[in-house]
Amino acid sequence: MNIRTATVSAAIAALTFAAAQSTGLPKLAVKPTYRVCFNQSEMDNPWRLAQTKSMQDEAKRLGWQLVFTNANGSAAKQASDVRSCIAQRVDAIFLTPREEKPLTPVVLEAKRAGIPMFIIDRNVDETVAKPGRDFVAFIGSDFYAEGQRAAEWLVKTTKGKAKVIELLGSTGSSPAIAREKGFHDYIAKHPGIEVLVSQTGNFTRDEGRKVMEALIQAHPDATAVYAHNDEMALGAITALEAAGRKPGKDITLVSIDGQKSALEAIIAGKLGATVECNPRFGVKAFQTLRDYAAGKKIAPKLINDDRFFDISNAKASLNSAF
Structure with a gap:
């Protein structure tokens, strides 16, 4: 050159x-x-x-x-x-x-x-x-993919048949929007998965518990819970147990974040799975x-x-x- x-x-x-x-x-x-x-x-x-x-x-x-x-x-x-x-x-x-x-x-x-x-x-x-x-x-993280991964696990675990209560994240936040869409887009191909109700728990444990207390009374036929984060899932577990349900046995839960307390709930048999959303x-x-x-x-x-x-x-x- x-x-x-x-x-x-x-x-x-x-x-x-x-x-x-x-x-x-x-x-x-x-x-x-x-x-x-x-x-x-x-x-x-x-x-x-x-x-x-x-x-x-x-x-x-x-x-x-x-x-x-x-x-x-x-x-x-x-x-x-x-x-x-x-x-x-x-x-x-x-x-x-x-x-x-x-x-x-x-x-x-x-x-x-x-x-x-x-x-x-x-x-x-x-x-x-x-x-x-x-x-x-x-x-x-890819919030849409997180919702899809949660849905994929739920479909496989329930053999494509579930009545779901969905605990949404904070209204207007990008993870709540994408996690909802990813989940719903995936289950659209599986008509046996029915979302009975979707309501925000604002990503907090206490609101997740309070919302679940009301929703499980309104929808006693629910067989699964999809929570947009672990904190709401853990609050939901408390509410479900107080209502006489047995998380991990008569109702299946899946969530997102991958925090230590959620992994402990998986080990205890109460939470089925969680998709990691790395905070580091x-x-x-x-x-x-x-x-x-x-x-x-x-x-x-x-x-x-x-x-x-x-x-x-x-x-x-x-x-x-x-």
Whole structure:
């Protein structure tokens, strides 16, 4: 290759890279340390506690300053928290949106302010704010696939015949939306699986218990429960036992998250299975930020690999669960 050809090739490569990166996203300088915000949605369950600890531990390991906020279950407060981070001119923002639509405007505000944003765990409304264009990337699990995996297990375990009570996650949140759709799309091919009722338990154990207390009275013929997270499933188990039902024997339960207490319920024979939704984001989130600052091409969606737990592996996996 002569010098002219090499020069032209280099120019083409540079233009190609520039085109790939010409998303209008804010720049991020390479620095030894960063000051970043982590806007958490709430801290009322083991999954959120594990996620927050993962982010804090990795920031400490790297020597970064982590500005942490807790929205306490309020989308309005979380939007205000993000705006506070923008006003503080942090280097970057990690946001785990409580709900899709209320948090979408602040994503665009961060972009206009020149602050790169990374969406982790839950998503925002992608019809308005797109990964790779308005924020750097979505990092998290495939919620739709989680719903499908739960449905697949239930169909197999019940031999395609079940009357299901569905405990929905927080209304308007991306996991609740996708976990519901994934489950329903799968069982649509199995007419013997009937969803009797779907009602939100807001991803909490106490609300899951209260909702199940009412629903099992209204639907005593239910033979299965699909809960969008383990906390609601564990609350449902308490309610079912109080109503004289025998979870794991006369009613089958499947849920999502993979927390330690759920694996213990599987070992005890009360919960049938749980699809993991890994909360340990710290290493992956901060490495993605460093790669972005270094000019590496970042995929708009970075999907976690999640495990599946049932009686075959729950005991062996207990120590690695959160």
